[in-house]
Amino acid sequence: MTAGPVEIFERFRAGLAAGEPGLPEDLWAEDAVVEYPFAPDDRAQRFTGRAGYAEFAAAGRAARPAGVAEVRALHRTADPEVLIAEYEVGGAVFVLMLRVRDGLVRHWREYQDVAVPA
Template identity: 55%
Template sequence: MADGPLEIFEQFRTGLLAGAFAPAEELWAEDAVVEFPYAPEGRPQQFTGRAEFLAFAATAQAERPVCFEDFQVLALRDAADPGVLIAEYRLTGPATAGGRRGTAVFVLLLRVRDGRIVHWREYQDLIAPRV
């Protein structure tokens, strides 16, 4: 049986704590859509296709390396569609350049089909106080 959204989310959590910036390539559908509606100015709000997003993720990780020490799941919600999960989570850790610590809260809408991510829509709290 193919992984559902909860299993994919757990793989994302484990990978992020191990140093991966995005879920592993094999977890993405080739035609996946990735959206960041509140992306900071100058950063894309949408990516179409696995290759486009993973190229961005690799560049972003190289330019702004971070190391997350804590991934706290604040809430998980099922949707009417069994392929959809809504998650709220908090990440904490230092930026590897300069060592400044930060905390950010995210809300993620994750849609999975046939064990692959087809839609990733993530909202990040960009104005919350940082530690």
């Protein structure tokens, strides 16, 4: 059975709890799109392609603390590829729109409470 958005999100949560923020590179589609619409001005808001995002993520993982993600809500949508997750890590609140097709992340759009550093 191929992983859907709920299973991918649960892998993400498990990684955070294990001290590994982010998802392994092999779970990202080659043409994945990653967006952070509320990113600070000194950081990119959009990445296209697994390789471009992997480079950014590797550099940021050391600076970004991991921890237990407390899920506030998971919203399944009419589209079985899409999940909306509301969660909190270390006091920062996140809303994630996650699209998964064929077991790979195709689109990750994360809104982060910028008042709390993550």
